[in-house]
Amino acid sequence: MKYVDEFRDGKVARNLARTIAAEVQPERRYHLMEFCGGHTHAISRYGLRDLLPPEVRFIHGPGCPVCVLPVGRIDSAIELARDHGAILCSYGDPLRVPASGRMSLLRAKAEGADIRMVYSSADALKIARENPDREVVFFAIGFETTTPPTAVALRQARAEGLKNFSVFVNHVLTPSAIQNILESPEVRELGTVPLDGFIGPSHVSTIIGSRPYEFFAEEFQKPVVIAGFEPLDVLQSVLMLVRQLNEGRAEVENQFSRAVTREGNLKAQALVAEIFELRDRFEWRGLGEVPYSALRIRDAYRDFDAEVRFELPYRSVPDHKACECGAILRGLKQPQECKVFGTVCTPDNPLGSCMVSAEGACAAYYTYGQFTKITAVAEAS
Amino acid sequence: MSANPKTVKRGYIRPLDLKHGKVEMAHGGGGRAMAQLIDELFQLAFDNPWLRQANDQALLTRPEGRIVMATDSHVVAPLFFRGGDIGSLSVHGTINDVATSGARPLWLSAGFILEEGFPLADLKRIVDSMAAAAKAAGVPIVTGDTKVVERGKGDGVFINTTGVGVVPDGIEISGDRARPGDRILVSGFLGDHGVAIMSLRENLSFSTSIQSDSAALHELIAAMIAAAPGIHCLRDPTRGGLAATLNEIARQSGVGMTIREDDIPVREEVDAACELLGLDPLYVANEGKVVAVCPPESAERLLAAMRAHPLGQDAAIIGEVVADEHAFVQMQTSFGGRRNVDWISGEQLPRIC
Numbered sequence: 073m074k075y076v077d078e079f080r081d082g083k084v085a086r087n088l089a090r091t092i093a094a095e096v097q098p099e100r101r102y103h104l105m106e107f108c109g110g111h112t113h114a115i116s117r118y119g120l121r122d123l124l125p126p127e128v129r130f131i132h133g134p135g136c137p138v139c140v141l142p143v144g145r146i147d148s149a150i151e152l153a154r155d156h157g158a159i160l161c162s163y164g165d166p167l168r169v170p171a172s173g174r175m176s177l178l179r180a181k182a183e184g185a186d187i188r189m190v191y192s193s194a195d196a197l198k199i200a201r202e203n204p205d206r207e208v209v210f211f212a213i214g215f216e217t218t219t220p221p222t223a224v225a226l227r228q229a230r231a232e233g234l235k236n237f238s239v240f241v242n243h244v245l246t247p248s249a250i251q252n253i254l255e256s257p258e259v260r261e262l263g264t265v266p267l268d269g270f271i272g273p274s275h276v277s278t279i280i281g282s283r284p285y286e287f288f289a290e291e292f293q294k295p296v297v298i299a300g301f302e303p304l305d306v307l308q309s310v311l312m313l314v315r316q317l318n319e320g321r322a323e324v325e326n327q328f329s330r331a332v333t334r335e336g337n338l339k340a341q342a343l344v345a346e347i348f349e350l351r352d353r354f355e356w357r358g359l360g361e362v363p364y365s366a367l368r369i370r371d372a373y374r375d376f377d378a379e380v381r382f383e384l385p386y387r388s389v390p391d392h393k394a395c396e397c398g399a400i401l402r403g404l405k406q407p408q409e410c411k412v413f414g415t416v417c418t419p420d421n422p423l424g425s426c427m428v429s430a431e432g433a434c435a436a437y438y439t440y441g442q443f444t445k446i447t448a449v450a451e452a453s
Numbered sequence: 454m455s456a457n458p459k460t461v462k463r464g465y466i467r468p469l470d471l472k473h474g475k476v477e478m479a480h481g482g483g484g485r486a487m488a489q490l491i492d493e494l495f496q497l498a499f500d501n502p503w504l505r506q507a508n509d510q511a512l513l514t515r516p517e518g519r520i521v522m523a524t525d526s527h528v529v530a531p532l533f534f535r536g537g538d539i540g541s542l543s544v545h546g547t548i549n550d551v552a553t554s555g556a557r558p559l560w561l562s563a564g565f566i567l568e569e570g571f572p573l574a575d576l577k578r579i580v581d582s583m584a585a586a587a588k589a590a591g592v593p594i595v596t597g598d599t600k601v602v603e604r605g606k607g608d609g610v611f612i613n614t615t616g617v618g619v620v621p622d623g624i625e626i627s628g629d630r631a632r633p634g635d636r637i638l639v640s641g642f643l644g645d646h647g648v649a650i651m652s653l654r655e656n657l658s659f660s661t662s663i664q665s666d667s668a669a670l671h672e673l674i675a676a677m678i679a680a681a682p683g684i685h686c687l688r689d690p691t692r693g694g695l696a697a698t699l700n701e702i703a704r705q706s707g708v709g710m711t712i713r714e715d716d717i718p719v720r721e722e723v724d725a726a727c728e729l730l731g732l733d734p735l736y737v738a739n740e741g742k743v744v745a746v747c748p749p750e751s752a753e754r755l756l757a758a759m760r761a762h763p764l765g766q767d768a769a770i771i772g773e774v775v776a777d778e779h780a781f782v783q784m785q786t787s788f789g790g791r792r793n794v795d796w797i798s799g800e801q802l803p804r805i806c
Binding site for chain 2: 080082085086116117118119120121122123303418419420430438439440441
């Protein structure tokens, strides 16, 4: 696979790992938060931890859009399909997220709600065109990466005068979440969460650019390296962070220069600004209410806002008492430190959000086996 | 004196309209319309001495040896895809389920559940494809059944096939026989069928030249057994892909497995499609591949026999069976890291970004 295999070369990886091992200073620890679920997934899928020295430790951040979606929002999505009779169009990975009362979008579908998996916002538009007698709602979730396609769908719906299409917007913002983590008392004052640097999101940064992270590097003195999702990208970014920390620097560096610029995609930013505005607060699963951390549809497009059209009230629902997703998303705990991890809470029967999506920290740990020490008797011959 | 029933003219007023006709409730009603559908479509396509008897069952001569029986229901969507269709798939799938016991498949049954309104032309295409697959495999369809459900209560066509075969004496192949030290082999590139199907699903049309690998494996398996009669396990990695198959065998045998990512054959196009969709080729379905577990001393001989057959020319040794009370399947990544290859949870769902 051209443009992919180059970033999965085992030899290069082992060389990089040797360089990292040679450069880490044995007396210090390097706690690196990978904000994005895509990085968590790559780290687990390629067994990157095995290649790195023990001084480097990954902390899994809240950058999985499925993991941070609060229960109340899933409840509302189910309500749209079940109680308002709408065709609810959703991306694949929110379908299994647990909602209230052991419900989920998949279970609601099995019980008769018209919930359809789509691969893009354009698919939802198509369904709306094909079902003029039905209300069709696009369940829009995701960080800055998936926001522009939602904006395009809204603009298109208005241009076509689609009367039966609306969007239930749950788009959230990366910088606000990072700031929230850095400003948490645990990180800022108590020092209970050692957090030395960030592996920054790549896809998000193709849209917003690298500039928004400069504030964190300066204000909180934490280095940030924007990293691609391929395993070599992650290893190279670890090396860049190790070097910054060794040299006492805290800057924004861009490992993913093949797609990210400082300014980002200005056209996409303008489109998003035309259609969306900031919500003054939004609940994140695990992080609670975070001010100015999500988007809603501007008044000019309010006819297409499902929350307005269906008068959806938001009801906050507490997470399961035993679930420690909140602590895991903030880096306070590792997945296997949660009491229900791998017992009550598994990918087949997720209790908390981190176990649902393949990109969730708990699901990655469970699926790829970092939860237990395994001794293999026979090595590959 | 009564007439010989085999020479009695059926006398339907007009022949079945196989070009423009649709399945009607009457085609499953047990009356003349059903008899006509059986006569003019199924009987004609599958023609063999057992079917010609026109009984509700096939009278079979008991073969020597241990009898193997397997059944499978086919509900694939779309019904037609590159490299096959539900008809050939229903023949191959059941032949493979019989053959992976080490058996020689002898007979098949076919049960059809048809949806009212389904075009007879499509049904004919499916039936002809089944007949061709059965003929090519040398395994006749000796009995069958047809039901029709109301429009909206089916998905066009569902097909159930059951297969019967015999295992030669001395062959002991079972999922619980894997032992530490055994080698794990696959017969070729993984994930072709799953990707061929996915590329045609609604909302997901992407362009690929990948064909389904749907094929009857009994001749390949016979060649494998001839080369290495001591094979411990055979299984075709269909739904759930290689990952599910290895986990099943590991659990049945109470052993662990270590496979090597670098040695697992996956086509670049399949890898690319999976990458695009956020899927893992290890979990994608196959319909013409076999996984074998054999003692280490016969592994190379087995590999050579597989590669000598057209359906096994890309075969590879991909790993070893290890002692592990947890029955974990682990993979040595191409990076030198190690990770678990767990059962899949539900279906693989594509990632957002």
